[in-house]
Amino acid sequence: LMTILSISCVDFNDPKFHPRNEYNEWLAKKKPDGNFDELLASYNEKRAHSQFRLCASCHGMSGEGNHEVKAPSIAGLPDWYIFAQLKKFNAGVRGKHPHDEPGLRMAPMARMLKEQDMAHVAHFVSQIKSQALTKLVHGDVEHGKQLYAPCEACHGAAAEGNKVLNAPPLKHASDWYLVAQIKNFQKGVRAGDPSRDPIGASMAPMANTLTDDQ
Numbered sequence: 001l002m003t004i005l006s007i008s009c010v011d012f013n014d015p016k017f018h019p020r021n022e023y024n025e026w027l028a029k030k031k032p033d034g035n036f037d038e039l040l041a042s043y044n045e046k047r048a049h050s051q052f053r054l055c056a057s058c059h060g061m062s063g064e065g066n067h068e069v070k071a072p073s074i075a076g077l078p079d080w081y082i083f084a085q086l087k088k089f090n091a092g093v094r095g096k097h098p099h100d101e102p103g104l105r106m107a108p109m110a111r112m113l114k115e116q117d118m119a120h121v122a123h124f125v126s127q128i129k130s131q132a133l134t135k136l137v138h139g140d141v142e143h144g145k146q147l148y149a150p151c152e153a154c155h156g157a158a159a160e161g162n163k164v165l166n167a168p169p170l171k172h173a174s175d176w177y178l179v180a181q182i183k184n185f186q187k188g189v190r191a192g193d194p195s196r197d198p199i200g201a202s203m204a205p206m207a208n209t210l211t212d213d214q
Helices: 020-028 036-040 045-059 079-091 101-111 115-126 141-155 175-187
Strands: none
Touching: 036 079, 036 115, 045 101, 045 115, 079 101, 079 115
């Protein structure tokens, strides 16, 4: 897992039986969780900033993340993606597996927020400018580029993400966090129940094509 900085999205249930164009049409029908736009209509930056202080205790005031407490960088992530993940933590879809210690710490934080607050905090975080992160993972960049090729279908050639496909950007993500999540998808620690998280579970098959040294 040390030479690739991302993974691809495939249909958890039946992806390999679909041609690429049919698969993309299927995935495009899966919408992000929640009525985000409606909740954001009453956005209050002052309140969102106040609530973000809770997040900053682990993720940092600039959303830069903190490897020591396994809190990833979140600055500049799209609001629709942050909102979807907060809802998953809030509902116990994420942060419930006993081997997901960082997730177990995150879940009660998310449960402190109402749905509207989640939307507002998500938007606030999305407005924080992403910054260069310290590289903690070292591998063969060229080999990683080759391994990333299948991931482009969802996450983009520049890892810019694709909202239509519910695929988040990965280019500003903490490298150690990407490795950790690949392993979590492989072991079923994340999205282990496709009935509750079909979009997240769609990552598992591709994660399982990678070995530890990739």
